[in-house]
Amino acid sequence: MTHARTNLRNAVIAALIGSDVAGSRVYSNRSNVVDEASLPAINVVTLPETSTQRDLNSSAYMRKLTLNIELKASDVNDVLVADVVDNFAETIEAAMAADPTFAGMATNVALTGTNFTKEIAGDIPIGVLTLNYQATYFA
């Protein structure tokens, strides 16, 4: 039986693939390298989760999962790379907001923050935009 967290993560990945920001280059908890030429790419990372027992007579928990969507995209223009990732972020946020329950898998999936950094060690600047979501679900 697949854990509800896995199902939810896979549903998020499917939604992001459907948004067509990065084609099929949407990964789950990826730590291997991606080639710069294949950007943009998205990594869906599930981080710590808090759990509260639903009630004393239940084995189910209300869980609050931190889910980060890390987008990496490049542009030869050092200034415009921020605009590039912002445009992608708009599409990602729309895809995530289209169904905040992900077909009933969660009671809500909400954006809680955004962080932008830039990596300039390579031959072109790479923008890194991380969208922080909190998913509340019962399992």
Place this chain on the structure above:
Amino acid sequence: MGFTDLMDSALGACTSVLGEQVSYTPQGGSAVTINGIFDNRFIEIGKGGGMPVMSRRPTLGIRNSDLLALPAIDDQVVVRGTTYKVIETDDGGDGSTLLILARTS
């Protein structure tokens, strides 16, 4: 012949034997063809967390005396058909400069 001249001569030999012809255009100036030692090695960036990216780190080693003025940021270089801009200059103190490059397209 002083030490500076000896170094310049040695650098000229190095860039002509180990280097290749590149087109160098200073900001507001005209293109000149010089010899430079190009390196375009792979690097892994963003290892600190998440998904690292495999990129490249292009550099060009040149002899300063091949140019009319010292290289500067935003000068342009064409190497192997690719246009780069200079994003950093590292003066070797011996008459050479290592140029850190970024692609422009």
